[in-house]
Amino acid sequence: MTFTLYPDTRLALARDSLAGLSVGDALGSQFFVPGRQPADLAADRLPPPPWQWTDDTEMACSVVAALAEAGRIDRDVLALAFAERCEPYRGYGPGAVRILRLIRTGTPWPVAAAAAFDGQGSCGNGAAMRVGPLGAWFADSTSRAAAQARASAEVTHAHPEGVAGAVAVAVAAARAARARLDGDRPDPARLLAGVAAALDPATEVYRGVRDAARLLGRPLAEAVETLGNGSRVTAQDTVAFTLWVAATYLDDYPVAIRSCVEAGGDVDTTAAIVGSVVAAYTGVGTPGGVPTDWLAAREPLPDWVG
Numbered sequence: 001m002t003f004t005l006y007p008d009t010r011l012a013l014a015r016d017s018l019a020g021l022s023v024g025d026a027l028g029s030q031f032f033v034p035g036r037q038p039a040d041l042a043a044d045r046l047p048p049p050p051w052q053w054t055d056d057t058e059m060a061c062s063v064v065a066a067l068a069e070a071g072r073i074d075r076d077v078l079a080l081a082f083a084e085r086c087e088p089y090r091g092y093g094p095g096a097v098r099i100l101r102l103i104r105t106g107t108p109w110p111v112a113a114a115a116a117f118d119g120q121g122s123c124g125n126g127a128a129m130r131v132g133p134l135g136a137w138f139a140d141s142t143s144r145a146a147a148q149a150r151a152s153a154e155v156t157h158a159h160p161e162g163v164a165g166a167v168a169v170a171v172a173a174a175r176a177a178r179a180r181l182d183g184d185r186p187d188p189a190r191l192l193a194g195v196a197a198a199l200d201p202a203t204e205v206y207r208g209v210r211d212a213a214r215l216l217g218r219p220l221a222e223a224v225e226t227l228g229n230g231s232r233v234t235a236q237d238t239v240a241f242t243l244w245v246a247a248t249y250l251d252d253y254p255v256a257i258r259s260c261v262e263a264g265g266d267v268d269t270t271a272a273i274v275g276s277v278v279a280a281y282t283g284v285g286t287p288g289g290v291p292t293d294w295l296a297a298r299e300p301l302p303d304w305v306g
């Protein structure tokens with residue numbers, strides 16, 4: 001079935017995904033504060049506001065602003081936006097700060113991105129953590145979502161695994177948003193099969209997504225054991241786990257985010273990715289959606305995202 005998706009609908013879907021991403025990021029990062037325990041969240045004891053968002057949200061806001069402006073990703077424009085808006089205290093990794101500083105001082109992004117990590121390019125989770133709202137924007141076409149995710153990744157992530165991580169998350173978010181429009185929750189296995197179909201089978205991210213599909217219905221600890229929890233801050237040990245959580249709890253945002261907190265590891269980023277996919281399906285303030293009191297506790301988004 002083909003249908004027309006109006007710009008306002010695209011923006012509304014992307015904004016809901018961004019709400020899920022930023023609340024997951026901001027709440028997840030609270031669990032790096034010493035003494036704060038996953039059990040507190042499980043018992044509904046929320047950390048005191050405001051919850052500051054981190055690099056995941058700052059970059060995702062640039063992606064949404066670029067789409068709102070032009071309807072597509074222009075890599076030169078996006079690279080410069082990432083570089084100019086980077087506030088290093090937001091938790092950017094040293095590699096990302098270096099690439100963005102090079103771009104800001106005039107190095108073309110293909111050169112800056114390719115030079116990272118001794119010429120291998122970054123396979124970090126940075127391209128995946130910011131791309132969910134882009135997937136929601138392209139709810140009408142997973143192939144468009146995949147191609148635009150690739151473009152958004154390449155400006156900082158030259159390594160095939162870094163790019164594959166972004167493609168996987170964007171396709172998952174596109175399918176989640178499409179399911180919301182159709183009023184039909186996708187079967188978790190079908191969701192992950194659709195993601196795998198968009199990936200290069202030579203990548204570890206692809207193999208991870210296949211493993212995630214095999215582990216559906218198993219306990220969280222077993223998924224973490226096989227898929228990782230982002231503690232190596234690579235796409236390979238982050239993305240498959242996040243998509244296992246999102247596919248499993250697609251209709252329950254709070255439980256999905258609690259699962260990321262319980263799993264430990266790079267919690268702001270796993271919760272950002274999971275939040276972006278789940279909120280593309282649930283929306284905000286709906287049953288199973290992003291709770292409005294969680295949204296109110298999150299630090300406001302930057303003015304420039306509109």
Ligand SMILES: [Mg+2]
Pocket residue numbers: 054055056090091268269
């Ligand atoms: Mg972060």
